[in-house]
Amino acid sequence: MMRSFFVLALLAAHTAHAQPASLDEDAARDAVHRIVRHSGLQPNFVVRASTDTRTAIAYVKDRQRVIAYNPAFMAAVLDSTRTDWSAVSVLAHEVAHHLLGHTIDPSSLRPGDELACDRYSGFVLFGMGAALEQCLAAQSAIGSPHGTRSHPPKHARLEAIRQGWEDARRLRGGLPPEPTNDPDALRYMITFVNDENIYYADSAGHVVWFDAGACPINLGELREEGKDGYALQWMEESFFVDGKLAIWRRSAHGMPLQVGRMQAYAR
Numbered sequence: 537m538m539r540s541f542f543v544l545a546l547l548a549a550h551t552a553h554a555q556p557a558s559l560d561e562d563a564a565r566d567a568v569h570r571i572v573r574h575s576g577l578q579p580n581f582v583v584r585a586s587t588d589t590r591t592a593i594a595y596v597k598d599r600q601r602v603i604a605y606n607p608a609f610m611a612a613v614l615d616s617t618r619t620d621w622s623a624v625s626v627l628a629h630e631v632a633h634h635l636l637g638h639t640i641d642p643s644s645l646r647p648g649d650e651l652a653c654d655r656y657s658g659f660v661l662f663g664m665g666a667a668l669e670q671c672l673a674a675q676s677a678i679g680s681p682h683g684t685r686s687h688p689p690k691h692a693r694l695e696a697i698r699q700g701w702e703d704a705r706r707l708r709g710g711l712p713p714e715p716t717n718d719p720d721a722l723r724y725m726i727t728f729v730n731d732e733n734i735y736y737a738d739s740a741g742h743v744v745w746f747d748a749g750a751c752p753i754n755l756g757e758l759r760e761e762g763k764d765g766y767a768l769q770w771m772e773e774s775f776f777v778d779g780k781l782a783i784w785r786r787s788a789h790g791m792p793l794q795v796g797r798m799q800a801y802a803r
């Protein structure tokens with residue numbers, strides 16, 4: 537398989553033992569441009585190495601689409617993964633935030649947005665020649681096992697990357713998409729305040745998010761508790777669901793706070 541100049545240049549840094557891996561702005565810009573080209577678009581992105589950002593970020597400034605990354609963060613990713621594809625996958629994730637319109641209103645980032653970007657990174661890296669392990673390397677090394685309201689846990693993110701990579705592989709091979717969840721197995725739709733994603737609980741008690749390809753990604757667990765209530769474990773948080781399907785969080789002062797609701801799923 538033909539290697540790009542970018543990958544070769546970084547590999548050279550890796551094989552020279554004493555030299556720590558790094559990603560200079562030119563190499564990062566080249567990588568971003570190749571990612572965008574593999575999406576069939578013109579590369580109108582500004583790429584900046586900046587210590588103002590802790591990891592990597594996509595934002596719009598003066599009507600320009602910017603991707604900024606912390607060079608020390610990227611060097612650490614490259615060092616711990618020993619593959620240049622880890623840097624490409626981090627950048628591809630940020631490119632996706634632009635392409636999917638998430639930079640228009642950055643205050644409303646949802647967990648599903650992160651998974652959609654992860655999925656894209658796996659998809660586009662397949663087209664660029666990466667093996668699945670290479671696509672997963674960065675998230676395996678730096679992902680957090682605990683989810684937050686904006687960032688899903690590592691296991692969900694790795695699954696999203698895998699699904700994107702697998703979808704691209706199937707597309708290349710003329711195969712249909714991966715089989716999707718059985719809609720008959722879905723029992724509830726779950727929504728949270730300030731989160732436009734819709735999650736679903738299936739009859740096995742898995743709480744899943746569906747990406748555009750309707751592939752489920754596991755984010756939590758729902759189990760019966762008491763006579764007509766449920767315990768909901770979602771992204772490392774515990775909630776309870778009452779008989780009217782309202783989802784509650786207990787505050788530190790013991791005052792319950794409604795954070796969402798479930799409703800029976802009807803096809």
Ligand SMILES: [Zn+2]
Pocket residue numbers: 629633650653
């Ligand atoms: Zn992101």
